[in-house]
Structure formats: structure tokens, C-alpha cells
Amino acid sequence: MISTPLFVRCLAVVGLLLGGLTARAQTDMSPRLTDSLLTRVRNHPQADTVRVKLLNGVARSVIFRDPSKALPYLRQSQALARQISYHRGELVSVSIQAAAYQLRGDADSARILNRRVIRMARGPKDEKDIAKAYNNIGGTFMQQDRYDSAHYYLVRGLRMYEKLNDHLLAASALGNLSNISKLLGDYPQALEYAQAYQRQPAAVRQPTYDVTSMLLVGEAHDKMNHRPEARQAYEQALVLARKHGLKVQESDALVRLAALNKAVGRLAEAEVASRLVQDINRQMVKGDDARTFILADAGRQQQRQGHLKEARRLFERSLAAANEQGNLRGRQQAHELLGGLAAALGDYREAYRQRIRAGQVGDSLLNGTKARELALAQTQFDTERKDAQNRELRQQQQLQQAENRVLASQKEVQQAQLRTQEQTLRRRNFQLIASLVIAGLLLGLGYLLYARRRLRREVEFAQERQTLERLRASAVLDAEEAERRRIGADLHDGVGQMLSVVKLNVDALNEELQTALSPDQSRRFTDALDLVDESVREVRSISHNLLPNALIKRGLALAVREFLDTMQRSARRLRIRLETLGLDDTRLDPAVESALYRVIQELVQNIVKHAQATEMDLQLIRHPGELTLLVEDNGIGFDLATLGPEVGIGLRNIESRVSYLGGTLHVDSRPGRGTTVTATVPLPE
Template identity: 45%
Template sequence: MIKIRGLMGGTLVMLALAGAAHAQPKAQILPPARDTREVDSLRRVLAQHPHDTFGTKALVTLMFNFQYNDTAQAGRYGRQAARLATAIGDRKRLARVGYNLATLAAQGGHNDESVQLHLRSAREFAALGNPLWAGHNFANAAKRRINQGRFAEAMRLSLRGLRLRQAAHDTAAVADSYGAIGQIYLEQQNLPAAQTAYEQSLRGWQQARVPAYVIHCLNHLAIIHRDAGRFARARAYVAKGLAVVRTQPDTTANDGLLLTLAVLEQHQGHWAASLPLLRRVEAAFNRRVAGNLTPGARADLYSILGESLVQTGQAAAAAPYLAQALALARSNRDLQEEADALEGLADLAAARADYRAAFAYRRDMELLRDTLRLAATTRTVAELQTQYETEQKEARNRVQAARLRTQQQVIRRRSVQLWAGLAIAALLAGVGYLLLNRRRLRREVEFAEERQALQQRRAAAVLEAEEAERRRIGADLHDGVGQLLSVVKLNVHALSEELAPRLSPDEQRRFGDALGLVDESVCEVRDISHNLLPNALIKRGLARAVREFLDKMQQPGRLRIRLETLGLDDVRLAANVESTLYRVVQEAVQNIVKHARATEINLQLIRHAHELTLLVEDNGVGFDPAALGPDAGLGLRNMASRVAYLGGALDIDSRPGHGTTVAATVPLPA
């Protein structure tokens, strides 16, 4: 008699050998060994930082070190990390430790607790803007619900995880989600849907190049085609899986495929052909990983092997396998495996002509299968009941909402009738008020425009008067004081040469000092005159004047100034624009020299089609513009007022220790 096995025939063995799909599919299959030196170092860090982020990080890492070796200690570290992360508001560590605590709960069989922790961790990761790890949490919560047989909820969680993982473009994680969806369909015997999901998962794992999970998907597809009666296609998928196994140094996955192939032989009635395959799988279990197999996986193998032994006339050899299968299934409370073992024992008793025992075994088997069908029906009914209650509640809410809307409509009609007369009167009063208010607002706007125009004219007059005064003082200095000092210099020089033969060395030195002071005064007057009335600005334009000014400000070895101009070399701007911008450059550079302690200044003058941009940057000590408040320096206020006079905008960006950037944008007339 053939037993149709959906998952136990291959999945549990495959998971035991190759590792179950995980939220991080590329993680190691074998648990990491605990690093004692790292644990000691982390404990020292925790002792030094018991109340800050470093302590939280140490606790999370300690939890991971004990997670696969001492789950109780790992749980203690995890709960301590969660409390500390909550206390200090470390949401990143809180999200991560929630994920690890959920994994620990699942390892202990506490599926409901694991689901709640995964959902809480998902919310934290979503708040942190990490949709991928939120998706990992939903995917693992779905696997816990699959273990509980709550497939409707598992499907909802799997789809949420799939959408988040797809949005993060994580190929391996998307493949993992499709694998979980395929498992849900397979548990419900929806073979076409399971096939589609596992084919999607296979393509993802092949693209991610993870051979263990490629084999996992090929094995499931073989099981699906086998149970659907497509034996040739099932055999082809097993062959593909074995070909992948041969390319890998770890050949444990070979045994899962061999078990699937053995059950396929049973389906086709080739009982003798299934025995060598099952013996190879049994030897591999005993030699390598029998201690790591779940009781359900071992019960499944012994039940399948015992069935083949019975069908090939080896009743004595079959008896201990079937007895072990029954004992393991009962110890694990696995009703499906217990029913399979009882069926094998019934066939064994019939082969021995012990029909009373065969009847008893088959009766117990039918009772168990009735119990399984009832449990499945109960779960379905519970889900339908929940859905029905939800729909009923929504229907009651809709009825109540409809009644409320009707009452509100009646109230609104009466209110409309009540307020209609008042509204008309209020409308008339409002129209009159609006007309008066509109007239008042128009006058206020006109006054505001006049005030703004007056302020602009005042600012323009002040700046023009200031520029005119600068020109007058510069001209007076150059033509008056400068000329007089030049004459004094010539006379002193002539007198020095005339009296030189009669002067003592000390008197000659004093004449020389006087002549040097006069010469220095002439240079100083000339510099002041040129600053007040730049000759280059008048004759050659803004770019040349700025370049000459910066050449004078250069301090070799102490201050380097770079100038970049674009669109200004052969173009003259309006006189007021050139003079105003020149003063802004003067003020900005002199402020840097006086206060910034900078070693570099970068200055840009760029002319666009309809505006001109000035940018002055330095690497000095910087300052906080907001801290100046109303007491800002006169230089900054002068620059702002000059740029505003031209209709432009001035922006100052500075922080202590990060230099200063002054940017001005001035519109240009067509």
C-alpha cells in the first residue's frame, strides 16, 4: 500500500541536513561556536558602560554568542538588552534584540510569543526606515504560524514580508518568502499553487547562487510532481538536485533527495528499488546527523523504511523500525506520523496473518486520521467563524453608520431651515463689511508700498551719498594731501642733498628717517585714495578692480586668495552695481583678514543672463550668525544693506570651526 507524504517524506530530512530557510538565507547553517575571549571582552565593556549605547551593543552581541549554545543565558542577556535599549531610547538595538528574542522563543517552541516579538521588532524596524528587516520579521512570524497550522494568518504575514522584501530588492529574501508561501499551499494540498511558488523560489535562489536552497526547492518540486502523479517530472527534478549536490563539498543534501526518490519508487510500486535508497539515507543519518534530527523526521524515515520492508516480505526486519516510528511519533505528539506508523504496523500484522492486531492498528489509525481531519476542519471553521464575526461586526457598524447619517441628515435639514434666514441677513452684513474692509486693505497696501518705496529711495540716497563722499574724499586726498606730501618729499630730499656735506652722520640719519616717513605717508595716502576711489573700477570695471584689490591683500606664506570671474572680463555693468558690489567684496575680505584667522580665501564673481552671483569662502575660525542677533557687526549690516539696495539677497553660512561662506545674488537689468 502506498502512503502519500507531502512534507515528511522529504522536507524534514532536507531541513535537517541543509538548514531551514532563514530570514537571512546566507547565514551559516551550523551554529557558530562561542568565542570565550570575545565573551570576556564584552562583559568588561558591559561593566564599564551599564547604562549607555555601548552597553546595549555588548548585550546584543553576548546574546548572539549564547544563542545556539545556552539559550537560557542568551534569553537573560536579550531581556536585559531590551530593558536598557528601551530606557535610553536606542530603537536600533531594541529592534535587533526583539528579532533575536523571537528566534529564541521559536527555538523553545513558544510560537505565539515568537510571533508577537517578531511583529514588535517589525514595527521598530519600519519606524527606523528599514523595510528589509521588517520583512524578515513578518516572514519568520509566518513560519511560526505554519508550524501551528494557522495557514490563513501565515499567508497574510508571508505576503506582507514578501512585499517589503521585494521593495528592498533582496533576491535571496524574496526567494525565502516564496518558499514559505509554497509550503503553506503544500500543507493545504493546493499543488498547482505550491508548484508556482516553489518555482519562483527556485529562480531566486539560483540567481542568489545559494546551492543548499536550490536543492531545497528542487526537492519540494519533486515532491509536488510525485504527489500529483507526474512521476517522470518528479524524477527529473531529483536528478537536477543530485547534479547540484555533486558540485558541492557538503553532500548531506544528497540524502534528502534520495529519500524523496525512495518514496517516488514506492508510489510506483517499486518497493525493492526503494530499499537501497532508504538504507543509504539511514546510514547517513546514523553516521552524521542522527543526533540533530527531530523525532518527527526520524519517525518519518523509520515508517517509510518499515513499509518497504513489509512490502518486500521482510516482516521481521520491518517490526523494529515501525515500533520505533510509533514511539517517536507518540513522544513528539505527532498525530500524522503516529497514523502512518500505525498503518505500517497494520500492514505488518496482516502480512503475519495476525488479523486481530491488524484490525486494532487500523482502527487506531482511522481514529487518529479522523482526529486530524476534525482538527483541520476545526481550524477552518475557526477561521471562517472569525471571518464571519468580522463581517457581522462590519455590517453592524455599517447599519449604525447609516442610521447616524440619516439622523445627521434630518438635523442638517432643520439646521439649514433655521439658519437660512440668519445667513441671508449675515450675508448682507458681511458684504457691506467686506466692501469696507477691502477699501481699508487697499489703502494699507498703498501705504505699505509707499513706505517700501521711501525706504528704498532713502537707502539709495544714503549709499549714493556715501559713494559720492568717498569719491570726494579720495579725490581730495589724491589731489590735495597727496600732492602736498609729494612736494614736501622733493623739498626734503633736495635739502638733504644740499646740506649733506655739512651734516654729521647722526643728522644725515635723521634726514633719512624724515624722508622715509614722508615717503611712507605718500604711499599711505595713495592707498587710502585708491580704496576710496578705485581707479581700476572707474576705468576697467568690476573684475579688474576686485583683482587689483585682492592682489594688495595677498600675504605670501600666510594668506592665499583665489579669484574666479565668469562673464565679466569684457563687460561693464551699471556704475552703481559695480561700485556697490566692489564695496561688498572689500567689506567681506577685510572682515576675513581682521577676524577669521584664515589661510585661504576663494572668491567667485559669476554673471548669468539676468543676475550676478558673488561667493566669498574662507577656512577661518567661523562664527555663529544667529548668536549675533541685533548686535551684528556694522560690516555685516553694511553688506546686507548694499545688496538689498540692488534688489538682491545676501546669505551668510558659518559655524564655529568650519569657516564662513558669504553668498550674494543681485538681479541685473536687461
């Protein structure tokens, strides 16, 4: 039987993704639909909104079968939507990409893309996408067992669903929140969410969540020692599970009923429930036809124990299952059992009526048997007739084969003569061809040896050139970093100390002449002291930028955080958000930390100076074997093709540092759309 916490978590994640995709994507996921959409994409090469929607449709049709196959179509649709400024299509593409990464188990990437969806949303039309993104972010945290964070984002999504009056997605969110509260051990909160889910309109609820929510209600009451309410909830869950054929949930409900009955001393009922659980497990292996006889056996046990009402209910359910499956033997047995039970209760009229129905079903079963026997006899007759025809056909084929053998023997005599002549010609031809082949092989071998030696020299030259370029870049960057340290140390130890001495002397002179100075002279002394203080602070700031002590002592993550705090104080209209993953307790290679710190400095200063942005997101995420840097702003953006030489110097410096680390850099910017810079740097194991 499936473990309940694991089943609940998997069900919740799939429910979140279904809530994030359209209703059509939930139902139309067949290969035939995919082939149809691909045909329409090939027949519609125009770069317009229709092609974007078709590419998104192809991705939706394959995402649940293979999320990796959906990603290339989504990247095409996103690039095309951005090219034609189709905002809605780009937003939908990013949203489905997040779902694909979540289905692949890459929760971090899915979370980043869902946050991008939230930032891309522009107005009331996109509020539903924001709610879905919050819901799916909660799902990524559930995949990582971070239930507190999952609860926070799911609540945000639920509030927006309620505001939008979207009962379908609100019901899905409530079911997930109830599961999370249960996993956190907060049963009163789980009970509240489950009851809120049950208050949703019946048209938007799902059978699986109906049963799961009812089980959660019972479990919450059970944990709070409200046993009558717990029993009622378990029994309702059992009825719903049987109604919709949810055998795993039916087994879970019976297990809880057995435990509850055992706890209150109702051992006979607990034994019946335990046997039903075993029967259901066997039924899952045997098939649905076994359900009729399982229910009949359970009814017999109840009748033997004197629970006649419960026995009648089980016999009637057995009859309903037999009718549903067209099981004549099951129907006959159910009518016979109901007749015997009615006779035991003294209701002889009902007993007679049930016996009559059992006899009628038996007649139908007998007629069906006779019909099958007649059909079998007819089949045997047809088979014998076909065998006779086949025997006659085989005899004709044997005569034809004898004639063919005679003709073949004549042809063999002629062919033997021809083969003798051909063998002589083949020997001569073989000798000639062998000589030519040997000569060609010798020439080819010589050429291959020459080409291999030449290729090896070219590879050695290329490797040597790459080594020299790396050494040159390393030397330039090391020299630049050393010069920064020297200038920073000189400013701090030289100019900074001199300005401090000047401040002390001017301050002492001010105190000595305080009584002899006029108010205007005293004010000028004060202005001079303030100017010296400002100079000291400016020198210290320049020194720290050139020689960041935080980077040397505490690592990249804390140094970047300290730098961004400083920039936040100087650029108050710019809201800066920083997210780091996998770097808090880890130090990288000093060369990597120094180069990345200078890259971040250059990018942030460019945003402050040129972007006119009000928001900036900076993410440092460490993956196994690589580090990803993402810097994104909502500024005015720019066109890479029109950059001037003085503006392009900064980007060239960034590219050279990333290239020095062996990484890749991608800049995505358009006028009026902000800028996104992504750098990926390999890390040693």
C-alpha cells in the first residue's frame, strides 16, 4: 500500500502543476494531438502570435509525458514572442517552462522562472498568472520538504484566487494547504483548510481531493480525541472512495477505521476492516471483477456476527458492482444472499422476490452458456471446413513444387556450365582487383599518417595558443588586482592618514583660536572640518572598493551583500534584492571570488549610472560543478549593436573576466524592457 505522506506530497505537486496549466493541457496530451500541432507549426512559418500559441500548445501536449521534450518548443516560442513584442505569449511560455523544470525535479530553476513570471505580469489581465506562479513556487518548496515556505506562497496564491473568484484553483490550493498543515503537525489548521475545501462548489472539487480532505478531517479529529467526529469522517471518506473507485484511499480509510475501532474496543469491526483491506490489496492484483465477491464475503461475515443491517448494505453494494460490471454470476449470488437474509429476518415476501430474481439471472446465465456452446460448435465446423480447404490447397502446392524442382534441376545443369566459365573470369578479376586494392590501401595509409601528423601539430599549436591566452589574461587580471590593492593600501595608509592628521591639526587650531575668532571665521573653520571629514570618508570608500576586506576575510556571498548594502544607501530609489544558494558556508577559489566580485561591481555600477532602474535582482546559485550569476533590472535597457566605445569597455572587461574563469556570458537587453545578464562559471569538484 502507498505511504500516505509520500502519496499526499506527490498528489499535491501534480495538483499544483495542473492548476498552473490550462484545462486543455490537462486532458489533450495524446501523441495524435502532438503530431497535429506539429503539422500546424510546419504549415504556419510566419513569425506571428499564432505561431507562438502553436509552439506553446505543442509544449503543453508533451510536458507530462517528457518535460525535457517541451523545453525546446518553449524556448522557440519565448524568443519569437520577444521578437514580435507579444508580451502575453512570452509570459505563458515562461510559466510553462517553470512547470517543465518542476516536473523534472529542478525546483530551484522552476522557482526562478515563476518569480520571473511575477515580475513580467503587468496588469489585471495577468493577475491569474501571478496567483498560479505563487502556487507553483509553493510546489517547488514542497518538493524540497520546505513546508513553511510552501505554506507562505500557497496562502498568497489562495488569497489571489479568492479575490479573482476562481473556485477551481482555490479548491486545489486549499487541498494542498491542508496536506502541508498535516505534514507540519498542525492538525487544527489542517482541519480548517480541509473544511474550507469542502465548502467549495461541488463542480470544482476533484474526487481524489474530496476523499483526501475527508481523511484529513478524520485524522485531525482523531489527533484531538474527537472520536465520534473522526469515525463519521472516515466513513464518509470510505463511501466516497468506493463511489469513485479510489482503492488506495479506500484502503487508507479502512486502515484508519480499524485502528479507531481497536482503540475503543470494537475488535470485531476492526477485524472486518482489516480483512477488507487485505481483500482490496488482492483485488488490486486480480482486477475489478473481484470487488463483487469481496463485498459478498464481507456481508457474510457481518451476517455471521449478527450485524444484519451492515450485511444487507454490503450485499446491495455487491449487487450494484455486479450490475456495473455485467457479472451474471455475481448478480445471481447477490440475489441469493439477499433472499437468505430476508428469510432470516422473517420477510418471506422479499425472500421469494429475491429468489425469483436469482432464478431469472440463472436462466440468463444458462441461456448464455447454451449460446456460447452453439457458437463454439459453429466455430468448430468452420474450422474443420477451412482445414479441408487448406489440405487441398497444400496438395496443389506440392504438385506445383514438384514441377518447379524438375525445372530447377534443368537450370542447375545450365548454371553449372556457366559457373565454370564465371569462376575463371572471377579469378582473373580478383587478382586485378586485389592488386588495385592493395595499392589503394598503401596510398590511403600514407595519406592518413600524413594527415594525422598534421592534425596533431595543429592541435598542439591551438592548445599552446589557448594556454598563452589564458596566461596573458591571468597575468593582466592579476596585475590589475595587485595594482588595485596597492592603490587601495596607498590611499588608506598614505592619503587617509595625512587627511586624518590635517583634521586633528585644524581641529586643535580651531579650539585654540575659538575665543579670538569672529562668527564668520568660526563658521569657515567648521566648513573646513566638514570638508576634511567628507574627504576622509571618500578616500576610505575608494580604498574599500579597491581592496574589499570582506571578500578576503569572509568570502564572496558576504562581500557582495556588504557591497550591495553600501550601494543601497547611496542609491535609495533603487530597490535591490539578493539571493544566494550554496555559498553561505563555502569559500571558493580566491581567483574566482575576486573575478566574480569585480564583475558584480561593474554590473551594479552600470545599473546605478545608466539604467535608471527602480528594481534590481541579483542571484548567486551554486550548482554541482558550476556557479550561476544572474543580474536583472527593470531599467531603460539598451541595444547591444549601438553601444559606444566608452560604454562597451565595461562589458568587454566583464567578458574578459568571465572568459578568464572559463565561463560563458549572456546579455539580454532591449530598449524599454530592462536588462538581464547571466554568467555561468565552472567550479572544480
